[in-house]
Amino acid sequence: MKITGIEDLHVASALGHYSFLKIATDAGLVGWAEFNESGSTRPISALIKASGEQLIGKDPLPVQQIVTQLYQQSIQAPGGLAQRANAAIEMALWDIKGKSLGLPVHALFGGPVRDRIQVYWSHCGSYRIQAGEKLGVKPIRTPDDIAELGAEVKARGFKGLKTNCFNLVGGQLTRQMQGYGRQPTHAALNLERHTLDGIVATLRAFREGAGPEMNLHLDSNVHFRSEGYIRIARAIERFDMTWLEMDMWDAQALADVRSKSPVPIASLEQIVGRRNFRPFFERGAVDFAIVDLLWNGWSEGLKVAAMAESFEINCAPHNYHGHLSSAISAHFCALIPNIKVMETDIDSSPWRDDLFLTEVQYEDGDMLVPFGPGWGMDVNESAARKYAADH
Structure with missing residues (x-):
């Protein structure tokens, strides 16, 4: 079996767009991956094409050999966009590998520890403040709207939700986005x-x-410095939080926040590569390690999880994309023993379900692990082209 083509597809959404990688073979098998490309990360497609050209005509099945070579070729620019591009290629290759054997990816690594994973409703309220009309749902404007949404989450069977930081001025809520450079001061x-x-x-x-x-x-993202995160932690203790989440690049600074926080700390979603995770673990900087599979890649993600377990830390995948990303994250959660909970976006573009040939199964606040070959979640190519983004 040989690789015959590599193509990236981009689909419009109410909140940006979805990006997919398709790797075709002469055996008729197609491998799919999802990746995250928006704003300053838009060159990922170009990096995928540059790395993927050398794979045309090669056997897709020795995945680890290919992944190692891609890593070594980008060693002078470790992490960042190069690793995200490599991760997308790797994900599509594992999909082909599983399909070639008629097995789900998690079965290639010893089979699942569990067949269902508790999920939490991510960006709960955040997307409805940001783009409620585009999503076809009631926009969030006030704390009363938030309470109504909380009742909806409970009624739909979810056991957890994650929201973001909002400003409250004159009784009206708006999203706090200063860490992304999107508001004054x-x-x-x-x-x-x-x-x-x-x-x-x-x-x-x-x-x-x-x-x-x-x-x-609560996810406070990159919006504050240590002093702000500590003040937030102390203010929200009364609400019996599962965690306060944030992103910081300095392991010692994050460890200091954790030492002063009365609520558990989750972090590290932006960290790529086990070498970069290690100092955070060694300094006791987190209670929960957030791991982004689409940014780290499958093999590296498993190694990070194994290292986290040696420090008695449970993991949770960073997953806010489409259903293929959710399937990949579910395979990860099914396979590793040290899992806490899985992130998933419920609010999304009205046409998101149309983009996939398999339905995501939720039951009593859990996502059921896919057991189809590969990731068990193929992209509906005709729908993807129908809703193509102007990329």
């Missing part, structure tokens, strides 16, 4: 009173609407 990353008020009001409303048994997570 962003450079200092200070935690202002109207933001802390919004965070507290949001979590109070979610707790009231969803009830005392709902697992609450």
Whole structure:
């Protein structure tokens, strides 16, 4: 069997777009991967094409050999966009490998530890504040709207939800996006009173609407510095949080935040490669390690999880893309013993389900692990081309 073609597809969504990689073979098998390309990460497609050209005509089945070679070829620019491109290629190759053997990817690594994974509703309220009309749902404007959404999450059977940081001004909620350079006075990353008020009001409303048994997570992203994260942690302790999530590049600074936080700390979604995870583990910087499979790649993700287990740390996948990403994350959660919970986006473009040939199965707040060959989640190519993004 030989690789005959590599193609990237980009699909419009209400919040950006979905990106897929298709690797075709002369045996008729097609491997699919999902990757994240937007804003400053748009060159990933070009990197995939540059790396993928050398694979045309080669056997796709010795995946680890190919992955090792791709890693070594990008060693002078470790991590970052090069690794994300390599990860996409690797994911598609594992899909081919599984399909060639008629087995799910997790079966290639010893079979699943579990066949269902508890999930939490991610970006809960965040997307409805940002683009409710485009998503075809009621927009969020006030804490009362948040309480109503919390009741919806509970009614739909989810056991956990994760929201983000909102500003509260004049009774109205808006998203806090300063860490991404999207609002005035962003450079200092200070935690202002109207933001802390919004965070507290949001979590109070979610707790009231969803009830005392709902697992609450707050993702504060990259919006503040250590002082701000510590103030947030102390302010939200009253809501019995599952975790406070943030992203920091310095292991010692994150360890300091954790030492002063009365709630568990989750982090590391932006870290790529086990060598970069290690100092955070060694300094005891996190209670939970967030691992992005689409950025690290499958093999590296498994190695990070194994290293985390040696430090008695449970993992949770960073997963906010399409259903193929969810399938890949579910294989990861099924395989590793040290899993906490899985992220998933429920609010999304009305046509997201049309992009895939397999339905994601949720039951009692869990996602059922796919057992079809490969990732068990093929892209509907005709639908992807129908909703193609202007890329």
